[in-house]
Amino acid sequence: MSPRPPAQIGMPAGDIETPALVVDLDLFDANLATLRDAVRGSGLRLRPHGKAHKCPDIARHQMAAGAIGLCCQKVSEAEVFVAAGIPDILVTNEIVDPRKLARLVALAERARIGVCVDGMAHVEGLKAAVAGKGVTVDVLVEIDVGQGRCGMPPGPEMTRLAAVIADTPGLVFAGLQAYHGGAQHLRQPEERRAAIADAAAAVRRATALLDQAGLACRTVTGAGTGSFGLEMASGAYTELQCGSYALMDADYARNRFEGPVFAHALLVHATVISTAVAGQAVLDAGYKALAVDSGRPVPFEIDTDIIGMSDEHTLLRQPKDRALVPGDRVRLIPGHVDPTVNLHDWFVGVRSGVVEALWPIAARGPGL
Amino acid sequence: MSPRPPAQIGMPAGDIETPALVVDLDLFDANLATLRDAVRGSGLRLRPHGKAHKCPDIARHQMAAGAIGLCCQKVSEAEVFVAAGIPDILVTNEIVDPRKLARLVALAERARIGVCVDGMAHVEGLKAAVAGKGVTVDVLVEIDVGQGRCGMPPGPEMTRLAAVIADTPGLVFAGLQAYHGGAQHLRQPEERRAAIADAAAAVRRATALLDQAGLACRTVTGAGTGSFGLEMASGAYTELQCGSYALMDADYARNRFEGPVFAHALLVHATVISTAVAGQAVLDAGYKALAVDSGRPVPFEIDTDIIGMSDEHTLLRQPKDRALVPGDRVRLIPGHVDPTVNLHDWFVGVRSGVVEALWPIAARGPGL
Incomplete structure (x- = not known):
C-alpha cells in the first residue's frame, strides 16, 4: 500500500532518509x-x-x-x-x-x-x-x-x-x-x-x-x-x-500540566540541503511534512529558530555555537501531531539509536 | 497504490464521496x-x-x-x-x-x-x-x-x-x-x-x-x-x-492580475454531517483534507463563512437564505493548492456534472 519506507530495520537512526516521522520507542x-x-x-x-x-x-x-x-x-x-x-x-x-x-x-x-x-x-x-x-x-x-x-x-x-x-x-x-x-x-x-x-x-x-x-x-x-x-x-x-x-x-507542550507528563516521542527528522544564503540553513521538510495549523514545529535540542517555511522547505537561523552545513540532520517537534502524522506514510521506530520498527500509517488520508 | 477512489467514472458529481478533491475538467x-x-x-x-x-x-x-x-x-x-x-x-x-x-x-x-x-x-x-x-x-x-x-x-x-x-x-x-x-x-x-x-x-x-x-x-x-x-x-x-x-x-485569487486570468478548476467537496449546534453546519473535511498554511479555504457559491476548523471538521455559519441540513454538499476553494493536493490520493475529474476521470496523486507525500 504505502510507498517505500524511509529506513530499514537495523539501520542507525542517523541514516534514516528524510523527511521522516521518527518515534523514540x-x-x-x-x-x-x-x-x-x-x-x-x-x-x-x-x-x-x-x-x-x-x-x-x-x-x-x-x-x-x-x-x-x-x-x-x-x-x-x-x-x-x-x-x-x-x-x-x-x-x-x-x-x-x-x-x-x-x-x-x-x-x-x-x-x-x-x-x-x-x-x-x-x-x-x-x-x-x-x-x-x-x-x-x-x-x-x-x-x-x-x-x-x-x-x-x-x-x-x-x-x-x-x-x-x-x-x-x-x-x-x-x-x-x-x-x-x-x-x-x-x-x-x-x-x-x-x-x-x-x-x-x-x-x-x-x-x-x-x-x-x-x-x-x-x-x-x-x-x-x-x-x-x-x-x-x-x-x-x-x-x-x-x-x-x-x-x-x-x-x-505549551500546556502547563499537573499530574502525569508525556514525553515528545515523535520527531520529524530533516536534512540541511542549502546554506548558500548567509545566516540561514534550509531543511528538506516543509508544509508537506509538517502541519502548521497549530503553529510551526519547534527545533529539538538545537539553539535555533525557524525563520520561514514553504511547501518543501524550512528555513532555520544558523545556530550561534556551530555552523550547519549541507547534510547535517535537524530534528523538529511537530506543531500538531494528528495532521502531521497524516502527511506521512510511515513511522520509523528507533531504540538506542537503531531503527527497530517500520509502522505503516495505513489509514492515512482525508478519510472516506 | 492508492486507496479506493471517492467516485466511479460515470457517476453524477453529486454522488462523489466526500471529502474529495474535484477538478472541473x-x-x-x-x-x-x-x-x-x-x-x-x-x-x-x-x-x-x-x-x-x-x-x-x-x-x-x-x-x-x-x-x-x-x-x-x-x-x-x-x-x-x-x-x-x-x-x-x-x-x-x-x-x-x-x-x-x-x-x-x-x-x-x-x-x-x-x-x-x-x-x-x-x-x-x-x-x-x-x-x-x-x-x-x-x-x-x-x-x-x-x-x-x-x-x-x-x-x-x-x-x-x-x-x-x-x-x-x-x-x-x-x-x-x-x-x-x-x-x-x-x-x-x-x-x-x-x-x-x-x-x-x-x-x-x-x-x-x-x-x-x-x-x-x-x-x-x-x-x-x-x-x-x-x-x-x-x-x-x-x-x-x-x-x-x-x-x-x-x-x-487574492492577487490582482493583469493579463490572463486562471479559473478555480479545483474544489474540495464536503458534506454537512451535523447541524445540532444552533446557527452552524459542520462539514466532514478539516485540516486533513484542506491545508491552511496560506489561510482557510473559501466557501464556493454559497453565502456563508467559516467559523472554525479542526482536524476532520469545518464549521460554517448557516447561510441566511437557506438552512443547510445533514447530507447537503458544500464546495470549498482550497486556501493553497499544493499542500491541499498533497493530503489526497485522487483527483476526481468532472465534466458537465458527470465524473469523467480518476487521477491518482501518485507522488503524494513528503517526498524522499
Whole structure:
C-alpha cells in the first residue's frame, strides 16, 4: 500500500532518509505506561483515539497497554483498525452518507462497532443501514459539552433521540459522547478545570434526563490528553479517549500540566540541503511534512529558530555555537501531531539509536 | 497504490464521496490553453511545476498543452513522472543524500534529468553519483533572486561552481535556476513588477559573469503563476515553471492580475454531517483534507463563512437564505493548492456534472 519506507530495520537512526516521522520507542512505551498507570484502579475504560496515529501497529501497542478498544473519526479508519484485529471500535463522529453507513454496519460482523449521532437524520440512516443485516451497532448520542462543534444540548430532544435508538432493531443506545476538544488546549490547569467542570455538569444533566426516561447510560466517553485527569475525577465519565499522549507535540507542550507528563516521542527528522544564503540553513521538510495549523514545529535540542517555511522547505537561523552545513540532520517537534502524522506514510521506530520498527500509517488520508 | 477512489467514472458529481478533491475538467483544459496561448510565440519554453499536483495524468495533459517537460522538488516525484513517460524532468531543488543522488542519476538512463546546486557539496555529491554510470545530468546553479531560500548570489563563487560543473564528466552546466517564490503572492501588479525587475537584473548580472568566463547559459528557468508574464517580458528567462495555474486556489485569487486570468478548476467537496449546534453546519473535511498554511479555504457559491476548523471538521455559519441540513454538499476553494493536493490520493475529474476521470496523486507525500 504505502510507498517505500524511509529506513530499514537495523539501520542507525542517523541514516534514516528524510523527511521522516521518527518515534523514540522508549519514550513511546513510557507514554503508554504512564497513561495506563494513571487510569488503573479508577474503574474507567481507556479507548485511545486512533485519529492521532492512523496506525494499526500503534493501536495494537495501545491494546497491550490496557486499552479496551480504539476510537476513530472516519469509517475508512475503522476499516483499517478492524482489519488489523482491533475488536472494539467507536467512531466518535456523525456519519451521513448511506454508503459509509453500509460499510460501518458491515464491520459489525467482525468487531464491536459504535458510532455517534446528534440528530434524527443519523438515526434514520443507521436504521436503514442495519435493517436485515443481523448485527447490532452501539449508538451514542453526542452532546455538546462546550466544544461547540457537533452534539445536541442536554434536553428533551436528546432524550427522545435516545428513546428512538433504543426502540430501533439492530441499534443499541449505548450512552453519551461528551468530548470537549477546546478544553484540551487551554494552557492553565485552572482554565481546564473550569471547562471540564462545566462539561461534567452537562453530562450529569443529560444522564439525569435519560435516567428519568428509563434509558440507561452505560457509557459516557470523552476526554483528551490535556484534561483526562479531570474527567476521571469528575465521576461523570466511564471512558477516556486520549490520543496525543502516545506521541505528543509542540502545541500540547505549551500546556502547563499537573499530574502525569508525556514525553515528545515523535520527531520529524530533516536534512540541511542549502546554506548558500548567509545566516540561514534550509531543511528538506516543509508544509508537506509538517502541519502548521497549530503553529510551526519547534527545533529539538538545537539553539535555533525557524525563520520561514514553504511547501518543501524550512528555513532555520544558523545556530550561534556551530555552523550547519549541507547534510547535517535537524530534528523538529511537530506543531500538531494528528495532521502531521497524516502527511506521512510511515513511522520509523528507533531504540538506542537503531531503527527497530517500520509502522505503516495505513489509514492515512482525508478519510472516506 | 492508492486507496479506493471517492467516485466511479460515470457517476453524477453529486454522488462523489466526500471529502474529495474535484477538478472541473472544462476549466482545467481552459487554464492549460490559457497558459499555452500566453507563452506561444514568445520563444520561451514551458516546464510546469509538478509539485503542485504530483499527478502523472495532469503532467501528460500539460505535455499535450505545449510543455517541454516538468519540474518537481523531490527525487521521488521525478521517479513517478519518469515512470509515467515524461521525457524531461528538472528537480528545482538541492539534493544532498547520496542515496537520493544515486536514484536521480539512475533516472537519467530513461529521461533527460536536471537538478539544481548552490554549493560545492552538491556538485561533489553529483560527481560521485554519476561516476562510471555512462549518463549525463543537466546541472543548474540556483541563484537567489529575492526569494531568500536556496541559491547563491550572482558573483565569482557562482562562476567558479559553474566552471567545476562544466569540467566534471557526466555533468553538463545547463544554466540558472532563478525562481522568486515570494513575488508570486505580492498582491499588486506593481509590487510583482518591481520584484521581478530585481530578479531579472540579478539574472543579467549572473549571465554576464558566466559569459565572461566562457560558460554558456543555455537555460534560465523560473517564474510562477503570479509573475510569469513579467519574466517572459524581461528577456532574461528562457523557461517558465508555473504550477498553480492549472488548478488555482484562494491565495492566488487574492492577487490582482493583469493579463490572463486562471479559473478555480479545483474544489474540495464536503458534506454537512451535523447541524445540532444552533446557527452552524459542520462539514466532514478539516485540516486533513484542506491545508491552511496560506489561510482557510473559501466557501464556493454559497453565502456563508467559516467559523472554525479542526482536524476532520469545518464549521460554517448557516447561510441566511437557506438552512443547510445533514447530507447537503458544500464546495470549498482550497486556501493553497499544493499542500491541499498533497493530503489526497485522487483527483476526481468532472465534466458537465458527470465524473469523467480518476487521477491518482501518485507522488503524494513528503517526498524522499
